Amino acid sequence: MRTLLIVSHPDIIESYSQQYFLNGIKDFSNITVHHLENLYPDWNIDVRKEQELLREHDRIIFQFPFYWYSSPPLLKHWQDVVLEEGVTHGPRGGILEGKEFGLVLMIGVSEKEYRAGGNEQFTISELTKPFQAMAGKTGMHYLPPFEIYQFVYTEDDRKMDILIPYWQMLTMENNDSLATRENWLMDLLEDVINTSEGTDEQNILEYAKNIIEENQSEIEDLKIVLNQMYHR
Amino acid sequence: MRTLLIVSHPDIIESYSQQYFLNGIKDFSNITVHHLENLYPDWNIDVRKEQELLREHDRIIFQFPFYWYSSPPLLKHWQDVVLEEGVTHGPRGGILEGKEFGLVLMIGVSEKEYRAGGNEQFTISELTKPFQAMAGKTGMHYLPPFEIYQFVYTEDDRKMDILIPYWQMLTMENNDSLATRENWLMDLLEDVINTSEGTDEQNILEYAKNIIEENQSEIEDLKIVLNQMYHR
Structure with missing residues (x-):
């Protein structure tokens, strides 16, 4: 199984958690790390190349900081231009049909706020409906998301423990x-x-x-x- | 009541429906039309000016085409930079507290697809949770959204009928x-x-x-x- 890890972060060098997780997978030969802001600083996305990459992988992951309950702007732009009816999806299927799709979310507040009555009022399952709908529309199987809460405040010996389920999210059979x-x-x-x-x-x-x-x-x-x- | 209509569309000149609705409100003195792509072609948002505009209005509306179940990239960027803890919102309230917030969505497929079993699988209420959460977090009252389905296919005499509830969404007491x-x-x-x-x-x-x-x-x-x- 080959995994395409599409990372979007407007300021990834400054992000301790992004660096930590990307560093933790640099020896995995079956993961393609694809950081959009690095690849397309001018936002000029190579649509055919991106579609080819999608075709070559079995599991597609979006990894991003969950600001305002959604993805960074460049990842939304990627969706708007790369996901093309008749190629990636469509009534008669497309290149994404049957693949797996998942989210890796870096979240700045604590898990307990994501529920009715919490500061965020809604669950992650509710807030990520747009991505679930995208998976459905393109015929991909939606995996349980991998949520990383307040990673900077995590104690060092706990950080290593989070790497194993992260590796599993990226490379283990579902x-x-x-x-x-x-x-x-x-x-x-x-x-x-x-x-x-x-x-x-x-x-x-x-x-x-x-x-x-x-x-x-x-x-x-x-x-x-x-x-x-x-x-x- | 003053309404700030924040419009985001990557190619508004080409959008018949956007042109139609914006044309329909050009005589309203209590609506400030604020088209982000026009104002910030280089994406260099004037954060203080935007916050000032928010302060001056009572009802804030986001109007955009509902591509991939979310907003265009520039509107997300606007949220990421303009909504600033301690200014627009925060535990002790901010300038948005008590204002009204609403969505005007231009939707390309028909209404009946937005339900379990339909092509889109989820309702608009489910898919717009991120905006509801934003309204909640910033202390704004979330208005029922105004959804315009497949406007280009609407017959001419029906088009005028859609303008009245649109005007009401923008200017009438809720x-x-x-x-x-x-x-x-x-x-x-x-x-x-x-x-x-x-x-x-x-x-x-x-x-x-x-x-x-x-x-x-x-x-x-x-x-x-x-x-x-x-x-x-």
């Missing part, structure tokens, strides 16, 4: 089962082991991988026993 | 009672009579105004009779 998460982790470990050849780290990771493999076969054995007992 | 509508109409007639001095039109309009005044006093009389009967 299925939260133990088997899916385990397979995803095994692939990730494999990658890391290959790039850390000859180091102590490699031994530790190999060891962790073996333990997980042992666990997996034990689970398989237990399932067989359980199945036999059930059919006795 | 109250649909007969008395409110009648008072609004009388003010409007007064204005038109003053500007048509010496023409045949003036006589006709004066006559219409007298008839309405007679109706009004008849209604008042009937109410008094009814009241007396009730208390007998």
Whole structure:
């Protein structure tokens, strides 16, 4: 699976959270990071090139700061010019049909404000309807969004924990089962082991991988026993 | 009541519907038409001037084509830079507190598609949550939106009918009672009579105004009779 991460931020260099997350995925070969403000400082979007990129990827992600409950202006402009009836979508389908779509939102206030009675009054699910409608119109499957609340105030040891679900949002099959998460982790470990050849780290990771493999076969054995007992 | 009509359209000259509606209000002295793309072709928004304009008006309207379920990029940019915590809004209130806010949406598909099962899947009320949240956050009262569906396909004699509720959206007190509508109409007639001095039109309009005044006093009389009967 290849993921196109379309990032929009008017001032990304100054954004600590954007830098943190983009830095956290620089070793992933199956993610294409596509920062609109960097690529198109003059707003002259290359529509054919963007449509080609969409065609080449299976999962499309919009990552942006959630100012005034919506995307930055350049991402809206991207939607207005790149999403073209007859190409990306249309009554007879287009290049986006069947792909997955998701949002990664950097949010400046705390999660509890996004509900009736909270300062923001509405939930993220309510406020992102325009993106859900876009996914529907273009035939894409809408993934649960990944919401990052007040990242700058997050303690350092908690920050690392947020990276794992972020990686999963970008690269893991959309299925939260133990088997899916385990397979995803095994692939990730494999990658890391290959790039850390000859180091102590490699031994530790190999060891962790073996333990997980042992666990997996034990689970398989237990399932067989359980199945036999059930059919006795 | 003074109304600030903030219009955003990337290509307004080419838009028949925008031209039609803007032309229809050019005689209203209590509406300030403020077309962002014209005023700020370089996107260099004068934040203080915009905030001053907001301060001077009682009703703030955003008028734009509803592409991808949201506003054009420049209007989003306007929100991002003009709506400033501590000035326009904030925990202790700001200049927008107590004003009215509304949307005028030009929509390219038919009304029936905006519902579960329709092509657009969601209602306009669902899709405009970000604007409702903005009104809430800034302490403005959210008016029912004025939605114009497929205006180019509307027959000519129907087009005029759409102008009246548009005028009301921009200038009438937010109250649909007969008395409110009648008072609004009388003010409007007064204005038109003053500007048509010496023409045949003036006589006709004066006559219409007298008839309405007679109706009004008849209604008042009937109410008094009814009241007396009730208390007998």
